[in-house]
Amino acid sequence: MDSLPTSATNGPGFATETDAEPHARLTFDLDVDLCVIGAGLAGLSVALEAAQAGLSVAVLESGRIGWGGSGHHLGTVMPGYGVPIADLIARVGLEHASALWALSREGMEIVRTRATDEAMSGLALSDGALEVSNVDLGDRLVARLQTLGVDFGSEVEGWPIDKVRDVLRTDRYFHGIYYPTAFQIDARLYLVGLERLARRAGVRIFEETPAVGIDFSGIRKRISTPNARLRASDIVLAGSVHLGAPSRQVAETLLPVWRAAALTAPLGDRLLEAIGFAGSIADTDGVDHYRIVGGDRLLWASGETTFEVAPQRLEGVIRRRIRAVFPQLGEVEIARSFTAAVGMTVHGMPQIGELRPGLWVASGFGRQGLATTAIAGRLIARGLTHADERWKLFSPFDLVWAGGRIGRIVGQGVYLATRESALAAGALARYRERAAARTRIKDERAEAKRAARRSSAAARQSEQPPAN
Numbered sequence: 001m002d003s004l005p006t007s008a009t010n011g012p013g014f015a016t017e018t019d020a021e022p023h024a025r026l027t028f029d030l031d032v033d034l035c036v037i038g039a040g041l042a043g044l045s046v047a048l049e050a051a052q053a054g055l056s057v058a059v060l061e062s063g064r065i066g067w068g069g070s071g072h073h074l075g076t077v078m079p080g081y082g083v084p085i086a087d088l089i090a091r092v093g094l095e096h097a098s099a100l101w102a103l104s105r106e107g108m109e110i111v112r113t114r115a116t117d118e119a120m121s122g123l124a125l126s127d128g129a130l131e132v133s134n135v136d137l138g139d140r141l142v143a144r145l146q147t148l149g150v151d152f153g154s155e156v157e158g159w160p161i162d163k164v165r166d167v168l169r170t171d172r173y174f175h176g177i178y179y180p181t182a183f184q185i186d187a188r189l190y191l192v193g194l195e196r197l198a199r200r201a202g203v204r205i206f207e208e209t210p211a212v213g214i215d216f217s218g219i220r221k222r223i224s225t226p227n228a229r230l231r232a233s234d235i236v237l238a239g240s241v242h243l244g245a246p247s248r249q250v251a252e253t254l255l256p257v258w259r260a261a262a263l264t265a266p267l268g269d270r271l272l273e274a275i276g277f278a279g280s281i282a283d284t285d286g287v288d289h290y291r292i293v294g295g296d297r298l299l300w301a302s303g304e305t306t307f308e309v310a311p312q313r314l315e316g317v318i319r320r321r322i323r324a325v326f327p328q329l330g331e332v333e334i335a336r337s338f339t340a341a342v343g344m345t346v347h348g349m350p351q352i353g354e355l356r357p358g359l360w361v362a363s364g365f366g367r368q369g370l371a372t373t374a375i376a377g378r379l380i381a382r383g384l385t386h387a388d389e390r391w392k393l394f395s396p397f398d399l400v401w402a403g404g405r406i407g408r409i410v411g412q413g414v415y416l417a418t419r420e421s422a423l424a425a426g427a428l429a430r431y432r433e434r435a436a437a438r439t440r441i442k443d444e445r446a447e448a449k450r451a452a453r454r455s456s457a458a459a460r461q462s463e464q465p466p467a468n
Contacts, residue, residue: 020065020195026206027227032056034384035223035232037211037247040070041370042362043238044194044203045377051201053385058230059203060223062210062242066191069240070373072340074261074289074299075187076280077111077370078129078179079104079154083348085147091347092396094151100393101152107375108181114374115185119200120193122186126291128279129182132164132173134287141175148177155181167276172325173283184280184291190370214247221358234384236360240343243363250363253351253399254343257366260314261301263293264322265333271296274326286367288321298322298332311337342366349397352376354383361399 034050036043039061051057065071079101081088089097115123133141141158148156159176199205206225213224214235223230237243243251271292275281280291290300303317315334322332345351345364350372354360360383362376382388 020192021199022064023061023205023207025227026058026060026209026225026230029229029231030058030204031220031231032058032204033232034058034234034236035060035221035230036236036238037223037243038237038239038363039065039195039205039207040068040238040240041191041194041373042070042365042376043236044191044198045373046236046238046360046362046380047203047205047377048194048198048201049377049381050384051198051203053381055381055385057198057203058232059198059205060209060211060225060230061205061207062239064207065195065205066188068242069340069342071188071191072261072338073187074280074291074301075185075190075370076129076182076282076289076291077108077185078182078280079108079152079371081349081372082344082367085144087348089147096393096396098152101154103375103379103390103393104371105154106378107371107373108183110374110378111185111190111370112183114193114197115190117193117197119196120190123189123193124184124186124293126184126278127180127182128277129179129184130159130164130167130176130277130279130281131179131284132168132176132281133284134172135174136161137175137284141177144177155179168281169274169276169328170325182279185370187370211247216356216359219358234358234360236362236380237355238362240341240363240365242341249355250351250361250399252404253345254364255306255346256308256341257344258305258308258339258341259301259367260303260305260309260311260318260337260339261299262311262315262318262334262337264298264300265335266294266296267298267329267332268296270329271298274328288325297335308341309339311339314339345397346400347397350376350394351397351399352379352394353391355399360384 033055034047034057036047036057036059039059043059043061044065047057047059081100081104085097088100092100114120115125145156145158148154157178157180159178161174164173164176165171195205209225211223211225215222220231220233221235223232223235237247237250239247239251240254275292278292280289282289288300288302290298293299300318300322302321303314315337318337319332319334322329343364344366348366349364350366350368351361351364360380362373362380365372379388379391383391
């Protein structure tokens, strides 16, 4: 791989261990109002909101800030969750689902407001997100727009096939849904800025300080670390699959999923000739998610596994996907790739709320995005300080065991089957489109021949002398 300039090497979704200011280990006993375990997006969001509300807060991080999934993603900020809308409505009803959707929109505005702070400089914000279909949606598109625009009050636009293909020069996609209020940011710089805001609000962050034991009894909870003890009135478990033994109840409800992503080498003008959309693009089947960064590079995520794989081994998957969707780009060169584990829940929704008095959870965000971690921080902080009970909207999504190793094997099988089914459905849709086009051309030619024959017959008839 070629060497990259700093701005490209540390571009969107490519956090490094030196991005955030380093923090010392906890080596002395400490008393605080709130202890947050995990310094990813969710943990820092909770800590920031709680500190701004007047609580004393300590954050314990077993590694470095941003070393996991929080430091490695595409930075898309849009409404919604990882569960299809129809499934969400079927589970909790239209009114409840609408309230959950409104929370995700509130989370978007939290992120947008933070992005204007000087601590968040250089986020490279770009507007708009486009969700495209691999098959011809037809009436389903109209129904979904009705739900999003009317029932949920979101700003959305339905794009016909011609408009989608005008900005994405490929026959892979059909209809699309455009979210004009969605946006993208440099995810790495957002995480670093979040850490700065938390420190400025008085949050004390301790890195390389795992929680090795938690005593939930009593009004003041006790958290043991390798070198010190911490006491707090409340604890928030904000880690993911790496929570470990003290939080095994939560960790075992998460299915670890590694999603491959890669940043291409500069592609020049050919990239803009293929993609004329500045925001992020994702297909409705979850196969590909990508966007242009730095003007002439592609940041592309595709391929998942429930078992850890070196990112270099998945680069071929991404290259093949780019070539399949945009063959005009040819064989692209990968400048850098990464995988990071995210925690997926069995029901697909995040786990947000109070497990028992004084013990809270903000976990299982999977592919939920930045907006959901932001609203989780606000809901928990206000639940602690303002008796705000909106977090109970997530109560239907309980802690469900993910199945351990067997669950991972089953999950991998389901993912592969779903992916292959989506690809096959897309191929069938394109075949039908081409067949319909051939039939239309054949019919047009046949009609042209019939018209020519009618015209010729009319001309011959006009040349005949009139009968006496």
